[in-house]
Amino acid sequence: MELSDFVIIPAGAHHIGYAQQICDEMAESAKARGTGIARRSPEYVANKMKEGKAVIALHRDGTWAGFCYIETWSHGDFVANSGLVVSPKFRKAGLAKAIKKRIFDLSREKYPKAKIFGLTTGLAVMKINSDLGYEPVTYSELTQDEEFWKGCQSCVNYDILTMKERKNCMCTAMLWDPVEKEKELRERIEMKAKAKERLKQITKKSSLLKRIEAKLWKSTKKMVTTIITRYPKPI
Ligand SMILES: CC(C)(COP(=O)(O)OP(=O)(O)OC[C@H]1O[C@@H](n2cnc3c(N)ncnc32)[C@H](O)[C@@H]1OP(=O)(O)O)[C@@H](O)C(=O)NCCC(=O)NCCS
Numbered sequence: 001m002e003l004s005d006f007v008i009i010p011a012g013a014h015h016i017g018y019a020q021q022i023c024d025e026m027a028e029s030a031k032a033r034g035t036g037i038a039r040r041s042p043e044y045v046a047n048k049m050k051e052g053k054a055v056i057a058l059h060r061d062g063t064w065a066g067f068c069y070i071e072t073w074s075h076g077d078f079v080a081n082s083g084l085v086v087s088p089k090f091r092k093a094g095l096a097k098a099i100k101k102r103i104f105d106l107s108r109e110k111y112p113k114a115k116i117f118g119l120t121t122g123l124a125v126m127k128i129n130s131d132l133g134y135e136p137v138t139y140s141e142l143t144q145d146e147e148f149w150k151g152c153q154s155c156v157n158y159d160i161l162t163m164k165e166r167k168n169c170m171c172t173a174m175l176w177d178p179v180e181k182e183k184e185l186r187e188r189i190e191m192k193a194k195a196k197e198r199l200k201q202i203t204k205k206s207s208l209l210k211r212i213e214a215k216l217w218k219s220t221k222k223m224v225t226t227i228i229t230r231y232p233k234p235i
Contacts, residue, residue: 001090001093002093003093003094003095003098005059005060006057006058006059006060006065006066006090006095006098007057007058007060008055008056008057008066008095008098008099008102009055009056009058009102010052010054010055010056010102010106011048011049011052011054011055011056011067012049012050012052013049013050015049015056016046016049016050018056018064018067019042019043019045019046019049020042021064022042022045022064022067022083022085023040023041023042023045025085025087025088026040026083026085027039029085029088033121033122034156039154040083045067045069045083048069048070053069053070053071053106053110054067054068054069054070054103055067055068055069055099055102055103055106057086057090057095057098057099059090063087064087065086065087065090065095066084066085066086066087066090066095066096066099067083067084067085067099068081068082068083068084068085068099068100068103069081069082069083069103070082070103070106070107070110070111071148072111072114073143073145073147073148074143074144074145076111076114077113077114077115077143078114078115078116078117078142078143078145078148079107079111079114079115079116079117080116080117080118080119080148081100081103081104081107081116081118082118084096084099084100084125086099096124096125096128097128097131100125100128100129100132101132104116104132104176108178112178113178114178115175115176115177115178116134116175116176117134117137117142117143117173117174117175117176118134118173118174119142119171119172119173119174120171120172120174121170121171121172126172126174129174129176130174132176133176133181134174134175134176135174135175135176135177135180136172136173136174137173137174137175138167138168138173139166139167139168139169139173140167141173141175142173142175149161149166152169157169157170157171
């Protein structure tokens with residue numbers, strides 16, 4: 001099984017036939033992990049497909065392989081790439097990683113100013129998010145949109161979240177902030193420019209030293225020739 005056996009594309013209305021299977025697999029996987037999820041209906045998933053806010057992975061024979069969708073919160077200031085699921089028979093082949101990259105790019109295209117975040121207990125998702133440049137943050141840095149937090153009500157750990165007054169829970173919060181990333185990029189460009197300037201100065205200094213050395217060598221040679229001519233060796 002190779003990644004090249006799959007297509008990973010933004011989902012459209014022609015994919016709604018897969019919605020039921022996707023929801024069934026999301027529920028099965030959550031049950032197997034012993035965690036809760038923000039439960040989504042096939043209608044909800046189908047709508048995401050119609051709105052172009054989802055990515056689907058299909059095997060080249062047409063079998064459904066994976067899925068993820070975009071949700072927006074706080075009037076589009078925050079975006080979450082939710083509901084990541086890969087069909088059990090296609091796991092551990094890099095599909096989740098590829099789907100997350102595609103949905104991340106789609107989120108950036110659609111909502112370039114939004115902060116992209118995730119809440120997860122899954123090591124695989126933490127690894128993938130980290131590779132994409134997400135940073136671990138406290139819950140206070142996530143959307144405070146009540147609708148988002150309502151999604152946690154179907155999680156087995158909801159009591160913990162409530163007890164901790166939504167400050168933390170079992171999930172790790174991760175965030176990709178476009179403003180922070182732009183700042184980091186600007187700093188990297190500035191550092192590169194400074195290093196280039198320093199190298200230019202060093203090169204300039206070294207060529208000046210070379211010229212001084214050549215001049216000194218020339219005058220020393222001239223002096224030695226004069227001494228030899230003036231004071232020939234006694235026979
Ligand atoms: C989690 C899930 C999406 C991973 O899908 P996948 O296609 O097998 O993942 P990938 O092959 O792309 O692996 C990505 C990385 O995670 C690691 N990984 C995959 N499954 C893992 C697991 N169960 N435990 C720990 N690490 C795991 C891989 O080794 C890889 O790491 P690497 O880049 O360092 O090699 C899949 O197991 C799944 O659908 N699970 C049920 C639903 C779920 O848990 N969704 C996440 C909700 S937050």
